[in-house]
Amino acid sequence: MVEAIDRLVAGLQRLGYYASGIARHAVPASWYSRWRDEIMVGLGNSPDVDLLFERANYYNRLTPGTLPLPQVPLSKIDRSRSRYFLDFDQYLRFFERDLRVDYIYGDVTTIPDKAAIVKSRPVGGDNQNSVLLNLDKFRHFRTFRDGISWDQKIPKVVWRGSLNNPLRRALVARHADSPFADVGHVGEVKEGLSPRPFLSPADQLSFRYILSIEGFDVATNLKWIMASGSVCLMPQSRFETWFMEGRLTPGHHFVAVRDDFADLEEKIDMLESSPDLAAEIVRNANAYFASFRDRRIERLVSLLVLQKYFEATDQLAPGPLSHRFFA
Template identity: 55%
Template sequence: MRGISEEVVAAVRRLNYYTTGVVRELMPRSLFRFDQDAVFRELEDTGALPAILERVNYYNGLIPGGLPRPSTRIDAVDRSRSRYFLDLGEHLRFFPAHLKIDYLFGDITHVPPAPSVLKSRPIDGDNANSVLLKLDKFRHFRLFDDPIPFSKKAPKAVWRGSMNNPLRAALVSGHANSPFCDVGHVSRNFTEVPPKDVLSPVQQFQYRYIVSVEGCDVATNLKWVMASNSVCIMPRPRYETWFMEGRLIPDHHYVEVRDDFSDLEEKIEALEADPKRAREIVANANRHIGMFLERRNEKLTSLLVLQKYFEATGQLPPSAFTEGFFSRTESEPRMLLTA
C-alpha cells in the first residue's frame, strides 16, 4: 500500500509541476513585472536583505567590466529540455524580453568560458562564470516526510543508485556484504556485484545513516537525506548547485568519509557510540535545508541572481541592489555562514 501511495503522490506532484509551468508560460509577460524598489523596501523592512544578498553573491560571482555580451534573447531559450526551460523561464519572465542570456542545461561539471546560468558547477577553483539557479528542481529538490525518530531506526547505513562513476563502484564493491550496511546498485551493466531491489526514500528512512554519492554531477538524494532524521554520510562534494554543497561543513552537516569509503564502518561505529553527536548532525542538516523552504525568499533570491547577471553583463543600469552586488572587491572571498 505504501508503494502505491508514494506513486500516487509522485504522479500528482508531476502533474502539478507541469501544469503550473505551462499555465505560467501562457500568461502575458506584463503580469510579471519586477518592481525593484518595492522588493528592496520589503527586504529592508523584514531585515532579510543581508542574508539574501549573501546568497545572491555566492551563486553569482560576476564583476562588471570586460564581460562578453550574452547571445540568446530570453524569450528564445531552448524549450526542448522542458524542466530546465520551465525553471529558468519562471524567473526570466520578470525581465524585458530583449535581454540576452547564456545558459547551459544538464549536468555541468566544467566552468564555461562566458558567464552562463546553469544548475551545477565545480566547487573548487575560479567558478565565477558559472551562475547558479534552481534548475531541474522537480528532480533535485524533492523532500519527503520522515516521521521516524533517529533512535527508532535500524543502526545501519543504506544506499541505492545507478553505477555511473568510480565512487559508487567503490562503495558497492567494498560494502555490499557488510553487516554495517545495506548498500546496493540497480544497474544492469555492473556485473561485479549483483543488483538489489530499488528502495524509495521513505524505505531508506528506516535506517539511521544514508549514504550520499555524487553521480554525473551532484548527489540527487542529498537534499532529502539532509531533510530527514537520518545522518548523511558522504565524501566531500566536488560539485554544487543551488543547495550550496560547497558550504556544507564536514562532521557538522554530514559525516565525511574517504572517497574509497574505506572508513565507512569505522564512522558508523563512532556514531553508534555517540548518538548525541549523530542527532546534532541531523539538526544542523535540517537547519541548512530550512534556508530553501521559504518560497518568497527563494523567488527573490532567484530574481536578484538574474538582476545581477544582467547588470554585470552591461544590459541593465544600476539598481537599488547594485551596491550590495558589487561593493566587495574581487579579492574578497565569497563567504556564507550557515548553521
C-alpha cells in the same frame, strides 16, 4: 499501502509542478515587469536584505567590465527540456524579452568559457563564469515523508544507485558484503559486481544512515536525506547547486567519509555509540534544508541573481542597491 500513498503524493506533486508552470507562463509579461519594479524598490527596507544579497553573490560571482554580450534573447530560450525551461522561465519572465542570456542545461561539471546560467558547477576555484540558478528543482528538491523514529530505524548504512563513477564503484567493491551496510547498484551485473534489489527513498529512510555519493554532478538524494530523520554520510562535495553544497560542514551537517570508504565502518560505530551526536547532525541538516523552503526568499534571491547577471553583462543599468553586488 504506504508506498501506494507515496506514489500518489508524488504524482500529485508532479501534476502541481507542471500546472503551476503553465499557469505562470499564461500571465502577461508586463505584469511580471511591474512586480519586479516593486520588489526592487522595496528591497532596501527588507529585514532580509543582507541574507538576500549574500546568497545572490554566492551564486553569481560575476564582476562587470570585460564580459561579452550573451547570445540568446529571453524570447528564444530552449523549451525542449521542460523542467529546465519552466524553472528558468519562472524568473526570466520578470525581465524584458530582448535581454540576452547564455545558459547550459543538464549536469555541468566544468566551468564555461563565458558567463552562463547553470544548474551545477565545481566547488570553489575560479568558477565565476558558472552562475547558479535552481534548475530541475522538482527532481533535486523533492522530499519524502519520514515517519520512522530513530529507535525503529535499521542500524546500518544504505545506498542504491548506478555505478557511473569511481567513487560509487569503490563503495560497492569494498562494502557489498559488509555486515553494517546494505549497499549496491541496481540494474545488471557490472564489473563483476552483482546488483541489489531496488530500494525507493521510502525504503531507504528505514535505515539510520544513508550514503550520498555524487553521480555525474551532485548527488540527487542529498536534499531528501538532509530533510529526513536519518544521518547523511558522504565524501566531501566536488560539485554544488542552488543547495550550496560547498557550504556544508563535516561533523555538523553530515558525516564525512573517505573517497575509498575505508573508514565507513569506523564512522558507523562512532555514530552508534554517540546517539546524541547523530541526533544533533540530523537537527543541523534539517535546519539547513529548511532554510530553502521560504518561497519569498527563494524568489527574491533568484531575481537578484539574474539582475546581477544582466547588470554585469552591461544590459541593465545599475539600481540603487547595485553596490551590494559589486562592492
